[in-house]
Amino acid sequence: MTDQTTATVAAPPRDTTTALTRVREIVTSSPIVLLATVLLAIVVLSAIFATWVVPHDPVRLTPSERLKPPSDTYWLGTDAFGRDLFSRIVTGGRISLVVGVGAAIAAVFAGLVLGLLAGYIRWLDAVLMRMVDGLMAIPNVLLAIAIVSLWGASLWTVLVAITIPEVPRVVRLVRSVVLSAREEPYVEAAIAAGSSTWLIMRRHLVPNTVAPLIIQGTYICASAILTEAILSFLGAGINPETPSWGNIMAEGRIYFQINPGIVLWPGLIVSVAILSINLLGDAVRDALDPRMAQRGIDR
Amino acid sequence: MIGYIFQRILAAVPVMGFVALFVFLLLRLTPGDPAAIIAGDTATPAQLEAIRDSLGLNDPMLVQFFTWIGRLLQGDFGTSILSGKPVIELIEARMEPTISLALTTITLSVVIAVPLGVIAAWKHGTLIDRFVMLLSVLGFSIPVFVIGYLMISLFSMELKWFPVQGFRPIGDGVGDFLERIALPTFTLTLLYIALIARITRTSMLEILGDDYIRTARAKGLPESRVLMRHALRNCSVPIITVIGIGFALIISGVVVTESVFNLPGLGRLTVDAVLARDYPVIQAVILLASLIYVVINLLIDIAYVLLDPRIRYS
Numbered sequence: 175m176t177d178q179t180t181a182t183v184a185a186p187p188r189d190t191t192t193a194l195t196r197v198r199e200i201v202t203s204s205p206i207v208l209l210a211t212v213l214l215a216i217v218v219l220s221a222i223f224a225t226w227v228v229p230h231d232p233v234r235l236t237p238s239e240r241l242k243p244p245s246d247t248y249w250l251g252t253d254a255f256g257r258d259l260f261s262r263i264v265t266g267g268r269i270s271l272v273v274g275v276g277a278a279i280a281a282v283f284a285g286l287v288l289g290l291l292a293g294y295i296r297w298l299d300a301v302l303m304r305m306v307d308g309l310m311a312i313p314n315v316l317l318a319i320a321i322v323s324l325w326g327a328s329l330w331t332v333l334v335a336i337t338i339p340e341v342p343r344v345v346r347l348v349r350s351v352v353l354s355a356r357e358e359p360y361v362e363a364a365i366a367a368g369s370s371t372w373l374i375m376r377r378h379l380v381p382n383t384v385a386p387l388i389i390q391g392t393y394i395c396a397s398a399i400l401t402e403a404i405l406s407f408l409g410a411g412i413n414p415e416t417p418s419w420g421n422i423m424a425e426g427r428i429y430f431q432i433n434p435g436i437v438l439w440p441g442l443i444v445s446v447a448i449l450s451i452n453l454l455g456d457a458v459r460d461a462l463d464p465r466m467a468q469r470g471i472d473r
Numbered sequence: 474m475i476g477y478i479f480q481r482i483l484a485a486v487p488v489m490g491f492v493a494l495f496v497f498l499l500l501r502l503t504p505g506d507p508a509a510i511i512a513g514d515t516a517t518p519a520q521l522e523a524i525r526d527s528l529g530l531n532d533p534m535l536v537q538f539f540t541w542i543g544r545l546l547q548g549d550f551g552t553s554i555l556s557g558k559p560v561i562e563l564i565e566a567r568m569e570p571t572i573s574l575a576l577t578t579i580t581l582s583v584v585i586a587v588p589l590g591v592i593a594a595w596k597h598g599t600l601i602d603r604f605v606m607l608l609s610v611l612g613f614s615i616p617v618f619v620i621g622y623l624m625i626s627l628f629s630m631e632l633k634w635f636p637v638q639g640f641r642p643i644g645d646g647v648g649d650f651l652e653r654i655a656l657p658t659f660t661l662t663l664l665y666i667a668l669i670a671r672i673t674r675t676s677m678l679e680i681l682g683d684d685y686i687r688t689a690r691a692k693g694l695p696e697s698r699v700l701m702r703h704a705l706r707n708c709s710v711p712i713i714t715v716i717g718i719g720f721a722l723i724i725s726g727v728v729v730t731e732s733v734f735n736l737p738g739l740g741r742l743t744v745d746a747v748l749a750r751d752y753p754v755i756q757a758v759i760l761l762a763s764l765i766y767v768v769i770n771l772l773i774d775i776a777y778v779l780l781d782p783r784i785r786y787s
Contacts, residue, residue, distance in 0.1 A: 304487045304488060304491055305491055307487075307488045307491070308487075308488050308489075308490075308491025308492045308494075308495060308763075309491075309495065310721070311488055311489075311492055311721070311763040311766045311767050312492060312495070312721075312759055312762070312763050312766075313721045313722075313724040313725040313728075313762050313763075313766070314721070314725060315725035315728055315729070316724065316725065316728065316743065316755075316758065316759050316762055317759070319728075319743065319747050319755065320496070320499060320752075320755050320756070320759055321499065322747070323746075323747045323750050323752065323755055324499060324500065324503045324510060324750075324752065325503060325504075396613075396614065400614075400616055403616050403618075404616060404617075404618070404725075404729055407616075407618050407729070407732075408728070408729065408732060408744050408747065409744065409747065409748050410744075410747045410748075423618065423619075430622065430625070430626075431630065434622070434626050434630075437619075437622050438619075438622060438623070438626070441615075441616065441618070441619035441622065441623075442619075444616060444619070445614055445615040445616065445619055448613075448614040448615075448616075449610065449611065449614035449615070452610055452613055452614050453610065456610070
């Protein structure tokens, strides 16, 4: 009953700004953020609608057209197999975005569950935190490489390999939010009133984690795209038959002196995408949690 | 003090234990026969049986785990499938370029990043501050290999200031060594500068608002003394913490940078091992990298006490 009252009392100020106006506020908070949003939107939309956007088939081999310089037909030139570079880069965005978004959602969800358990169940905390420390001691590229080399490189294994190293930071974040929230009088009151653990978690603890998790999620998305590019670049990523920004660059490496564009164009696009996501993450952080903005979030 | 150090060392043991367990289970829980994965696609049934025997794959899991740990502690990391040599020999042969690159990167980054962070915080809100913040976002966003290829195309191919690729040990002459390690170092430095400059700026900003800084300024101390002696000294703990945590980034970065610049270090060894699915080598590199990470962070924990007397040994 008490919960209900506080909820209705606390709710109105939030309802005056809808989610949409909130997003608009964040996006237009500075010209740089606006630019980042526009660039990111272009990359995302062209990747989604790649089939209709690209001028050439990104996987068709045309040996007679190999390593052509940029021209009216091939805007950025062709690669060593005569495939259109521009079409491959646009299509390659699909893998990066699927991996970025997929890893962010999976890592946030796994981290939320484990972090709640660690923060709320004392005996489990010690065990889980040692595991988290252990996982954090393994450099994430090495960990991902090891997983891919054992399980083979498919979209699915690459996604899992990139997600696992991201989970520990989320666990730590959620745990610290839970630890400070459970000292709050309203949580103590709920415990005293005999609310079940499940109810306390759902109604009092999880809502506290939403803002930091949205912020962390955007950073994970950026970091996952980066790791995917690194894996593909090292030859431990998705099969080059499916273009991704990383594997286009990997294939272009030996022709770098002939056509540096095969490496530099996808490199530019992947950098712009990651930069835009990071800038958006910073803007969301500034809007949702001014205190965190001052201190600089742990990334 | 001794008790505190001992306690920190004890706390590092379960962390390494978990890393070992994770690496162990990763191979065992992979669908399929671990012996077939270790042996590669061309192995004969007799070879498979030999591997099964040497790994003790027919023993219970727990026995396998402790036998394996026992061997690791004696420095036996197994045999490489690709070359047939003991993994530990391969690692020893590849240490130098990697350690050189890591050390030059850390040194250069700290020398550049700490002053940048201090100046950014001191001139808070000015163009310099914005520049440092932009640099740090860029450092987090541009993949190391993209920076590497930009460096090669600009400094090696256009300006011809540096050789494109390769490595010379420092024993062959400092000049040759520096000429070849310079570009890989610049490449890897940006990420690390971003990390350190950011934390230096943030912690300096916090401290510059404190009362004792105002007191120091009020009593007429020169600004440089206020910044260095009063403010920066009190930021040393967060800065050093980040240098330690960033070590994991350096290790990941080294793997990529070595591939770009063709340095014959541990990173190259790892990448070649991945392409050949040479799991014993990958496993050893992971264990070694994690061990280095844990030891460095242990040393940093101990350094806190020396740097900041306010931290109690408990």
